[in-house]
Amino acid sequence: MTHPVDVHVGKRIRHRRWLIGMTQQQLAEQVGIKFQQIQKYETGANRVSASRLWDIADTLDVPVSFFFDGLKEDEERPASAGKKGTIPADLLGDKEALDLVRSYYAIPENQRRRLFDLARVLSDVA
Numbered sequence: 001m002t003h004p005v006d007v008h009v010g011k012r013i014r015h016r017r018w019l020i021g022m023t024q025q026q027l028a029e030q031v032g033i034k035f036q037q038i039q040k041y042e043t044g045a046n047r048v049s050a051s052r053l054w055d056i057a058d059t060l061d062v063p064v065s066f067f068f069d070g071l072k073e074d075e076e077r078p079a080s081a082g083k084k085g086t087i088p089a090d091l092l093g094d095k096e097a098l099d100l101v102r103s104y105y106a107i108p109e110n111q112r113r114r115l116f117d118l119a120r121v122l123s124d125v126a
Contacts, residue, residue, distance in 0.1 A: 005071065007044030009053070012067040014042040016060045018098040030059045 017027055024042070028035040031052070040046035041056075048056065057064045104112060 002044040003047070005068075006047050008071050009048055009067045010042040010044040012069070013038075013048075013056060013060070015098060016062055016066065017042075018095065019102060020060065021102065022060070027056070027059060031055045 017024070024035040024038040028038045031038075032055070033052075037046065041048050053064055053067060057066065060066075104115070107115060
């Protein structure tokens with residue numbers, strides 16, 4: 001049985017890897033393990049040891065604490081799931097959402113600001 005903390009840490013690994021456009025294979029090679037192990041970490045099937053988490057954090061260029069950010073909110077979020085305007089509980093696991101964020105930051109800053117303003121107006125109207 002998977003532990004909620006292991007699942008959360010795995011989601012954060014996947015989130016950061018997707019955000020920087022890195023494949024499981026690339027991460028595995030840089031950390032010195034097989035990509036199947038990364039898959040198991042990302043699903044929470046296997047726990048990440050402290051030293052391995054340190055290596056993954058270094059490779060993904062984040063502090064180790066990054067993997068625990070939002071842990072308390074994840075425990076509390078299911079009660080608000082489904083309400084209009086709330087963020088889905090598994091946003092970090094949603095590849096489409098992360099692709100959207102990556103694409104958003106690829107837009108030049110002045111255009112990105114205008115797109116952001118448009119999105120805010122549309123979300124207020126909806």
